[in-house]
Amino acid sequence: MNTTKNRWLIALSAIAIHLSIGGAYAYSVYTYPISEQMGWSPTEITIAFTIMMALAGTSAAFFGKFVERSGPRKSAIVAAVLFGLGQAGSGVAIALGSLPLFLLTYGLASGLGLGIGYISPVSTLVKWFPDRRGLATGMAVLGFGSGALITAPIAANLMSTIGISATFYVLGACYFALMLVGASYIAPPKEGWMPASMKRNIASGKKVIKKDLQQLTSNEAVKTKRFWMLWTMMLINTTAGIMMISVASPMAQEVVGLSAAAAATLVGIMGIFNGGGRLGWAAISDYIGRSNVFLIFFVIQTIAFLTLPMITNVIIFQLLILLVVSCYGGGFSNLPAFVGDLFGTKQLGAIHGYLLTTWSLGGILGPMIVSQIRERTDSYIPVFYVFSALILLALLVSIMMKLDIKKSEQKLKQRQEQVVS
Secondary structure (H helix, E strand, O other): OOOOOOHHHHHHHHHHHHHHHHHHHHOHHHHHHHHHHHOOOHHHHHHHHHHHHHHHHHHHHHOHHHHHHHHHHHHHHHHHHHHHHHHHHHHHHHHHOOHHHHHHHHHHHHHHHHHHHHHOOHHHHHHHOOOOHHHHHHHHHHHHHHHHHHHHHHHHHHHHHHOHHHHHHHHHHHHHHHHHHHHHHOOOOOOOOOOHHHHHHHHHOOOOOOOOOOOOOHHHHOOOHHHHHHHHHHHHHHHHHHHHHHHHHHHHHHHHOOOHHHHHHHHHHHHHHHHHHHHHHHHHHHHHOHHHHHHHHHHHHHHHHHHHHHOOOHHHHHHHHHHHHHHHHHHHHHHHHHHHHHHOOOOHHHHHHHHOHHHHHHHHHHHHHHHHHHHHHOOOHHHHHHHHHHHHHHHHHHHHHHHHHHHHHHHHHHHHHHHHO
């Protein structure tokens, strides 16, 4: 409980952890080299990634309370061990030629480490940045989104020089070391801690402390309608984003005639918008509020999905796709801060973990919905209309959420006025 720590170094520690686990998203760079060397089909190799993604969200939910009990440092160390061993163990699986071992290491161990590592620093960051919750969590989640961008070229270069197994050994060791460094510094502040600038602004009247609506445990939070409204919003936002990411290249080629090379460029730019959306939307939320940001997400996506079937202009088509992807990234970065606003920081990590089940479910639903529609209709156009309906539902829920928050804030203000009088 050391209050002398530098909160920006705490943020840097969180980024180090998220940057490491984000490297798991570079899995596609391994697919063909492993397939060529081992004779495994790309589908078999991708199963490992599917297991990892499914476990990432579910382990965040199951281990949320463990993170709250054990604290960010111990949790991050556990995550470092699991993720580091999972990645290095993948090299052992390649050396032994064992696909089941590869599924256990890259899929199971890395997935567990990813989920625990994702939520470990978040509640701590929110407590260190009471004045900039969105920015703080946005920085960490940006690190997660950037992990694959950094890992992919490094992994490709290493595989061509030292081989696939050795690449996994080297990267596994690097991930473990970087996560351990992050874990060694991260710690929560003292209860009620505020930065000096925030204290001065409050004392001068420049800033008024906006209290969290409630301080709830995870068990209490899941019994509220706000939790399930937020869960629904996140599920639809995540499903739409992952759907778009999963088929952006073939969709753009088929619908507006984008070339294969241009479509590949689009996929790369999508990574930038995914990461930039995580930081940009989170920073904006500190000024306009999390509920307003989610409203904007669904307004943008409603316009995008209703417009995409009619678009023939290549530039506008790509721009709309990039906007949808930025909203996808922004949803993840705004979620922890929104959880703090609604339910307090008492068990933020556990509540955040429960809400991340939408990550796993959206990862299954998005690709499944688009593939089924494409297969049955031989067109991507109906996909836009299906997701328009889903996004309109999310917009309606977000409006209900905003109205509910406003009503609760009014009640909270009335109670405070009664106490003062």
